[in-house]
Every structure is written in structure tokens, then in C-alpha cells.
Amino acid sequence: MSNMRSEREPAQLVIHNDDDTPDEFVVELLRRVFGKSEREAIALIARIEQEEKAACGPYPQSVAEALFKSAQQYISLARHGLKITLEEIKTPCELCGKPEGQTDVRIGGRTIWLCSDCIRAADSTSEEPEEKFDYACDVLDWHFAGVPRSKLVTTVRQFPGHMRADVQAAIDRLFSTAIRLYGINEEQRYETLSISRLLREGRHAQALAPLQYFDLEIGETNPVKCLDNGLWLCAQGDLRYAVLLCVHREYSRESGIRIEIAVPSGAAGAALVQQCFGELEQAVQAARTYRGKILSLDVDDDYRGRSRGITVHRLPPVSRSEVILPEQTLRLLERNVLNFVGTRDQLRRLGQSTRKGILLYGPPGTGKTHTIRYLATHLPGHTTLIITAEQMGLLSAYMSLARLLQPSMVVIEDVDLIARDRDDMGPCEESLLNKLLNEMDGLKEDAAILFVLTTNRPEDLEGALAGRPGRIDQAIEVPLPDETGRGKLVRLYGKGLPLEEAVAAEAARRSEGTSCAFIKELMRRLAQASLARDGGNSVISADIDEALDDMLFSGGRLNARLLGGAQQMAAG
Template identity: 70%
Template sequence: MDDICTDVRSITLFIHNDDDTPVEFVRQLLRSVFGKSEREAIAFTALIENEEKVACGPYPSPVAKALLDSARQSISAAGHGLLITSETATTNGACDLCGAPATGSEIPLAGRTACLCNSCLLDVRRASEAVPGDEFKYAWLALDWHFAGIPRNQLVTRARQFPDHMRADVQVAVDKLLASPLHFFGIHEEYRYETLAFAALMKDGRNAPALAPPQYHDVEIGEAQPVKCLHNGLWLCRAGELRYAVLLSFHREYQHDAAIRIEIAVPAGAAGDALVQRSFAELEEAVHAARSYRGKILSLEGGSDYRGRSSGVMVHRLPAVGREEVILPEQTLKLLDRNVMGFVGNRAALRKLGQSTRKGILLYGPPGTGKTHTIRYLATNLPGHTTLIITAEQVGLLGAYMKLARLLQPTMVVIEDVDLIARDREEMGSCEEPLLNKLLNEMDGLKEDSDILFVLTTNRPEQLEGALAGRPGRIDQAIEVPLPDGIGRSKLVQLYGKDLPMDQTIIDETVNRTNGVSAAFIKELMRRIAQASIFRDGGSTVESGDISEALDDMLFTGGRLNVTLLGGAQEMAGP
């Protein structure tokens, strides 16, 4: 059945004859504001020269108001006196634009209805681009105007979801893909526990989603400025003559991580389908090419309830650790060089020879010997690598970590204190064993050409479950990080006491009296020697008594527990 509009009120604009305003200006105004072609503008100005005034329109009221305001601003800015007036017009079953029978569409806009014939529909769509966003109060009004003449059952939508921890990269990609929309709006969410979709946006009535100022959240990515990430937004766009809309929202599902959801609405048909496929391909390519987190040191923010949920990415701004600051035995350094630095540098050659480019390293040794310090050295010196640091209580997030690791390859995945979740199976509870299995499956399930390096640390290698420590493809090299020997202790004393006024005699005494201690112990010892020196003479000199005072506090006065906490040895020599 034909749609017949009756008694629809519209506005006709009249451009008055003005001998003082240049004809070229009038033609430019008709082209730039009213969307006339060059031929139409020439014909229109010829009519104006012979008539007192010439009608331009009629238009639906909001469109007429926008056109009139824009035209008057242009006239005023140019300093001319051209007069444009408006009059209310009433049509009876006629198209608001050309007067032909209105057998086309009814377009709702802010409580009004505009009647169109099919031949004028395209012109109305073009005119809608001039309508300011504040004319739309609800999402359904903006969408019905944007898709004027297309029944809702002829629209189709498709969606993609991205993990919430990729939010910054998704925002960068969306900004690139949707740089020039016809209109852009924020959406007010009345119920934050529901996922916002086009089906909800097209609902009218008292609970209709309202348009609102866009809401942004600052997401830190380890740079000078955070990324301004949109909470939700609606873009109305056009590609040639094809209209489409894009919705960004949060996907929410009970007991699952939130996700970033991108949904595209297009008219049904091959052209719309091709646009959606092209848009998603460009979006996914832009997301994978983004560099928000690549090459940085990261961990996921999340609880320790083992539900596998995360709430964002934390970027660790760790100071770079130079090679000279890694005080380890020469044999240990050679193992690190061959199995980490050398391995990473030769990955391309290994791949060419058909060899695996994934690897697992286990760093083991007593507490305080420098395992964490060694990892910081690797993290700040591996070229182009992203480092993911997982603590034992976060292994429940391993799935999310591994998705991130695959996306940001090459990556180094660090799991500290792995013995806490990899003890003998007989000692495990019902919660811990699935976590160990998840870790083993992730290490086993990587493709041979994955550029992922696992580095695990433990203070108690004897407690590691055999399947983790002994099976090739999970751990390829165990590297001991032992207590420092005399040469190592000398280097540590000079490193951590580089600003203290110590001569070689004091350095040698400190080394001789710290046999069996950890690197962490020496670092704390140098701080206490500095304190003793400050109390005695303001830090001008360091004497043997300062060493004795510091060692007494750390080893004897504090008791056995203090020695254990600081990484010392009970059998150390006295003064």
C-alpha cells in the first residue's frame, strides 16, 4: 500500500532579489549550502533576476532551520545583504520537496513527519547531513533519519568482539577507520549490565536509548599521554550512495571478561555485505598493526580468585638494566647469552632450517640471588620483545595472557615462583591442578614457529612437578642463579656502594665477611654501611666499624629469622 502523507507542515525558504549581491556569491551559496549542482545554481540565479523572490524547498522544519542558519552565517561573513526568508507550507498528500504525489517514505524526526516521493529520497538524505546533532534526541530517531526509506527489516548487522585489554589498540583503529562520519554521538546506557546493540538502539518509547555526550576513559599505555578510549559511540557514515552505521559498545557476560564490541548496520544486499567485510578487515588489520603495548613490559590487572578474569593492562616503567649491572658467574652469563640473547637473534635462521622458535627457560636458585634482576635485564634488552609478567596467583589469567602473547609476538612470558602452582601433584588441591594443566597445555600447544619465550623462576627446583621440569618442549634449559662467589661479591659491593667513600681495603674486608650471602643481602648491607657512616661522621668516610655495625644488625641482633629474610648465612665470619 502506498504511504500517503496528509496535512504535513513543512518550511519553504525564499531567496529575494538583491542587485547588490554578486551573482557568483549567490551561486556559491546555492552549491555549498543548498546542495545544488552547477547547472541548477545557474538556472536558479537567472530566475532570481526576473522575480522578486524564488522559492527554495519546501523542507522538513529541522532541515529548513539548519539550511537557513548556515546560509545567513555565510552571507554575514561575506558582508552581503542578501535576504532569505521562510514560510510555513502545508501539503496534502504531496512530496515536501517537489510537490509530486508522496508515494515514498515517511521520515520521523523529533516528533515531526516528512513526506517524500521516491525520486526525492536521495536529496533528503543529502540534506540530512546538514542537520545538527542536537536535533536528534534519541538513537532511533537518528537511525531512522539516516536510513530513510529503508524498512528496518531490510537492515542487517554484523559484529566483532575484541578483548578488553586490547581497548587502546581498538580505539586507535576505530579512529582511523571512522575519521570522517556524517554524524557521531555518544549513547546513554540506562542499564550497564546489558550489551548495547542496534536492536536496542532502534527501540522507541519511554526506555528508548538517548543520545548523549560521548564518554571517554584515559587508558595508560606507558607513554607520555594516555589513550582516550570511548565508552560507547554511534557513527552514521556513507560510502558513495551506501549508508551504514557503526556502534562501539561493551559486551558483558556473567563471569566473563568484558569485551569491546563493534557492530555495523547496512542495508541488506551484496553492496552492504562487501562494505562490512571490508570494514572489519581494515579494522582487524589496524588493531593488529597497533603499537600501544608492543615492546613494553606488561601485566594484567585482575583478582586472585582463579576465575580467569582481567580488568585491564598495567604497563611497568622499569629502568633499563645494563649488562655491567648483571653480576653473575661467567658460566651463567654464557648460558644466558646462548639460550636467550643468541637464540632470539638467530630465530630467523632457525626457522629457515625448519627448527622451532619457541623456548622455555627455568631460572632457579636461592632467594635474593638476582633472578628477578636478571629478568629485568632481559626485558629491557631483548630487541622488539613484549614482556608479560605473571605472578603465581595470576595463573588463573593465563588464557588472557597467552592471547596477548600471541598477538604481540615476539614476546617473553615470565612466570615467577612457578613452584607455587607446580608442586608435586599429591600435594595439590582441586583448584591448583587445573592451573598447572593449563600452563603445561599452553606451553605444549604453541605452534613451532611461535616467537614466544617462556622464562620461569623458582627458589625450590626440587619441588617442581616432574612433567614441567623434565619434558622437552616445556623447559629446554635450566640455568642456576647461584649465590655470588668472591668475584661476584666484589662487583656487587662496588655496584651498590659506588657513591660511598670506600678504599680497596674496605671493599676487600666487606667481600671477605660476606661469604654465603645473596646479592640482595649485599645491596641492603651497603645501605646500612652508608647509614652507619652518616651517623658517625656525616658520610665522609667508611671504616671497618661501619661494616661490623651493619652486619651485627643484620645477622646477630635480628636473630635467625632476620638472617633468612635478608638472604644471609649463619656461618658467616665475624669481625
């Protein structure tokens, strides 16, 4: 019985009645954060109004904490006072009634809570000798004893490889009460396993093997343990069935997750298969593993534009004070992104579109990518997808993810590389541009997807992309920093240096016309000069002279341009 349990402390989130918070907002909170359907959300609101509160759960403690954090951010961004509390569940044992039920056990389609005494008693009575098998054909014949092979029916579903963690979680939940679980020896890596292959006998018989797990990084403290392959032997009442999990591999393409279920022919088996795949598909659609994170797709090394999986970026939070933009520009950005997202529900209710396109433009090194990180870490519940120009061949896959993981922000960096004037494009670039325009135009009006495009050369953008409403709704210039901004950058990048106020002010004044990237490099050179002169104990004006001379003059105009130096210096 030990394979039926998962040790975890249950918890629930309690939503308290608040007459000042609109019901429409609570419905969207329950849908977007808790994954409720609209009908479930409305029923829960009715219970809140009747009983002054209602609970969502139970959840494992780690899941409950993550949902609590997302809910609090969602409420805070909308400036509502809705109260949600995280509470432990005091669950009694469902066999003996003792108040210390601790372990959830899945029996059939139901989960029950048992105390430690009942768990030990069940373990002691359920031990029985286990037959030994060496080959998959023997174990399947044993499991389906009395059922001819010709009466077995199999059904297959294949899921994207990047949804591996969600599929694994669903499988663990669905088949936790399996009679047996075996690993399969895969001799030919690119020959996909199947039930028919497992039934081979003689010298082609498929050998059983130890279960093989691999760690899948999902941007959390601990990775998710996923099975490479597995054969579950299960029963529901008198109906026996087998489930095969394996990887479908194609060279230089993302691997797929193949699940095959074998049942005796008949209506009961067909209904069971439909139920199992229905739950698996719901788990993939919920996509809880990657929701709310910053993602990009992996591309193979031969540049064929094929994805092999998902990378989760763990970016440090960027505070508002760390965004070096003129205050007027920063407010414009926040109105068009953060405030817009906070009013999506109200806009949708008024019949307005909730999709949006933003273009950030300005010279290289002015902080466009840094600004995007600020947005990504201040959009609660949003999934951010970062697409570089060379990944535009994966745009369809990115957009499928964006729609699945809504609300989402799709970032396309250096869009000018694929959106120049059509007369300057080759046939491949034309195709990529059409893909982008079709995706931006094809979204539903109520889609919760935000496009943020960046470019260093707005004048090269094609008019169809840059000038038509519905594609780009707001262009925002990210300019070279002014003296106030340069002063902030000097203090930000030189925070570990012994900078006196007068020296910091001089560095800001003398770096007029330079980019954020230039000032970051300037601070590193000042550190080097200080270390060489007195071991890093002070920074003096002569250090600035030396650094600026090397960066702007001694290296020539090319060096100044590469470092993001003053435009007039680089040109002169």
C-alpha cells in the same frame, strides 16, 4: 570537514640494497617489525634489488621513529649491515599541486594530502546547518530516511578489552569521514547498548550525550584517548550505515569492546560490513600498541583469576655490567637466549625448532628477577609477558597474547608453587600444572616463543617439567654472588655513599655467603649508620660491624633467613 583530518608529519623508512644481508633475514624483518605479509616482503625485496632501495610508509612521525628503532635493534642483534634511513616525505597537495601538502584527509577508502589553502576552502564551502536531536531513535530515523526499520540488518563483533587502543585507532581511521558522531547516555552501566535499544521511543528512548573519552595508559609518553561509547552515522556513496561502539561489561571480568554495524539489507550492505570488520580484525591482529613491551594482565580483587586489562611495565634498562652473575653463567645465559633468538631465522631454515624453555634456579634474592629484566631489555622486537604463580589461572589468556605478539618471552615466576611433586598437590594445582605442560608441549615447532621459568626450590619441581626435553631445554643456576660479584654489588647499591676502597672491599669480604638482596639492605644500613654518626660524610668499619650484627645475629636465625643472609649463619 574538520572531523576528517589528523595533523601529523608523514615519514617513511627507506631500506637500501645490501648484497651481504640474506634475503631471508630481510623478509623476517619486514614481517616482524613492519607487519608485512610474506608476499609483500618478497615484492619489496625485488624492488630493492631493481632500484637499489625501497620505501615502507608513509607513517606518522612517531610511528616511523618507533619502527626505525625496532628495525635497528633487530639488525644489530643479528649482526648484519643492512642500512635503513628515516626520511621525511615531501608530499604535494593533491588538489592544487602545491608542494606544501601538510594534512592527510580520508575520503571514502582513500587518504589524500591537502595544503592549508585547500583545507580552508573546503571548510568554508562545507558548512551547512546541522539539525538538532535529543534522542538516538530520532537521529537514526533521520539518517536512514526512507528505509523501514524492518529492512535494517545489524552485525556484531566483540573484541577483548585489552585490545582497546588498537581498536580505537582502527575505528578513528575507518570512520574519520562520518557524517555525524554522537555520544550515548548510559543509564544502566551493566546493560549493554545495541542498535535495537537505540531505536526505542517514548519513555525508554536513549538520550544523546556529550562524547566521553578516557585515557588509556600503554607505556608511552602520552596515553591513548579512547571513547567510552559512540554512534557514527556514515555513508559510502548512496549506501548509508551506522556504527555503534560500546563497552560490554560483566561484573568482575574484563570488559569487552562491542561494535555493531547497521546497514540496509542487501548485498552492498553485507559487503560493506565484511570490509569494515575485516579491517578491524587486522588491526587487532597487528596489535601494534603492545608489541615489544613488557606486560602483565590485571587481576580483579576477589581472586577469581579473571583479567580486567593489561599493565605495561616501564622498567629501566639493565646493562650487562649490572647483571651480577659469574662470567661463565652469564655467557651460558646469553648463548641460550640472546644468541638463540638472533639465529632463529637460520634455525628455522635448517628445520630446527625455534621455541625454547629456560629454567633459572637458585636461592632467594640472588637476582633471578633482575636477570629477567636484563633479558627483556635486550631482546629487540620481543614482547615480554610476566606471570606470577597466583596468575596461573590466566595462563590461557597469557598464551593467546604470546602467540598474537610473537616473538615473545613468557616469564613464569616461582613455578615450583604449581609444579611440585604430584603427590603433594591438590586437584586445583594439578589442573594448573596440566595447563602449563599442555601449553609448552602444544606450541608449533616454529613458534617464536621463549619460556623462562624461575624457582627457588628446583628439587621440588616435578620431573615431567624439569627433566623432559621440549619443556625445559636449559637449566641455569643463579648462585649466591662470589667475592667479585659482591664487590660489584657493594659499589652498585652503595654508589651514593662515601665508600673508600678498603671499606668497600671489607664489606664484600665479610658478606660471604649472602644474597644480592642482603647486600642491598646492607648498603642501606651503612647509609643509616653514616647519617647517624657524622651526617653521611663517611663510612667506617664500625658501621659494617653494627649493620652485620643487627642483620645476622641480634635478630636471630629467622631474621638472617628473611634477609637472605649467609646460609651457615642462618642455620647456626
